[in-house]
Amino acid sequence: MAQPSDGDTSRIRRLTRTQTAGTGAPLQGELEEYPLADVLQFLARSRRSGHLALERGEPAQTAAVIVHEGVVVSARCPPASGDQVVISLLGWRHGRFLFLAGQVPSVGDVTQGLPALLLEAARWEDEIGRALAGLPGPDTVLHRVHDSRLVTTRVSRLAWNLLGHVDGEHTVMELVQGFRTAQPEVAIALRDLWQSGLVRDHADTGFLRRIAVRRMVPASGIDSAEDRVLAAADGHRSLADVLLLTGLPGEEMIATAVHLIEASRLEIVAGHDAYRDHLDPGLPERRW
Numbered sequence: 001m002a003q004p005s006d007g008d009t010s011r012i013r014r015l016t017r018t019q020t021a022g023t024g025a026p027l028q029g030e031l032e033e034y035p036l037a038d039v040l041q042f043l044a045r046s047r048r049s050g051h052l053a054l055e056r057g058e059p060a061q062t063a064a065v066i067v068h069e070g071v072v073v074s075a076r077c078p079p080a081s082g083d084q085v086v087i088s089l090l091g092w093r094h095g096r097f098l099f100l101a102g103q104v105p106s107v108g109d110v111t112q113g114l115p116a117l118l119l120e121a122a123r124w125e126d127e128i129g130r131a132l133a134g135l136p137g138p139d140t141v142l143h144r145v146h147d148s149r150l151v152t153t154r155v156s157r158l159a160w161n162l163l164g165h166v167d168g169e170h171t172v173m174e175l176v177q178g179f180r181t182a183q184p185e186v187a188i189a190l191r192d193l194w195q196s197g198l199v200r201d202h203a204d205t206g207f208l209r210r211i212a213v214r215r216m217v218p219a220s221g222i223d224s225a226e227d228r229v230l231a232a233a234d235g236h237r238s239l240a241d242v243l244l245l246t247g248l249p250g251e252e253m254i255a256t257a258v259h260l261i262e263a264s265r266l267e268i269v270a271g272h273d274a275y276r277d278h279l280d281p282g283l284p285e286r287r288w
């Protein structure tokens with residue numbers, strides 16, 4: 001990771017003068033404008049002590065870093081803590097931070113100094129870049145491929161677990177950064193899923209038009225995914241129609257329909273072959 005330029009340093013200094021003019025005023029900003037590496041290096045040079053809180057929206061995460069006299073001593077991004085959290089946070093490109101000065105413990109769960117953490121973050125970035133070189137861009141939304149024949153594809157356990165999070169809503173980088181494993185390992189797993197044909201950059205839902213379902217139990221009237229699917233499944237509509245009527249995200253509707261079919265609450269009235277070929281329950285379900 002590159003060291004901050006003089007311009008970066010002066011921006012941080014301007015931010016500090018502006019936002020800490022009043023007693024106890026916090027230091028805060030957007031990571032797009034003030035990268036975390038610059039913020040931490042500023043805190044180190046000025047030997048600040050206090051709590052640094054961070055948050056971002058996609059994937060939704062919050063984190064806390066404790067700095068004692070400029071030294072990062074503790075970091076947590078639930079459920080992880082320690083050095084790996086700081087390294088992961090250095091890869092955040094979007095989000096907000098808030099630093100509140102105050103007395104903090106002088107020791108914690110971070111064992112490496114800031115220069116070593118910055119070097120490791122740079123190594124992560126290089127490894128992730130190499131792993132994702134053959135995939136679409138980092139902002140590309142990925143979709144699962146619904147093909148039961150792929151259930152025998154040999155990929156790592158991490159890759160199978162990661163597949164459960166590919167939901168047609170999250171981008172390449174959101175998947176890499178949001179999974180609770182070291183990001184280079186997740187990037188390699190995602191590359192393996194792509195190369196194995198288990199994920200792609202467009203939705204694979206045309207087969208839903210060939211599967212018609214009928215509810216075997218009445219809808220309860222409670223506004224839930226299961227109730228929406230049951231209410232729409234009248235024996236004449238295809239799962240593609242059900243998807244449109246429920247307004248659910250595609251992968252959520254599919255997972256809900258499979259669950260209801262396996263629980264004998266929905267019955268397939270047409271398209272048994274399509275169901276077997278595309279929605280075999282042996283494929284990983286979504287894991288949240």
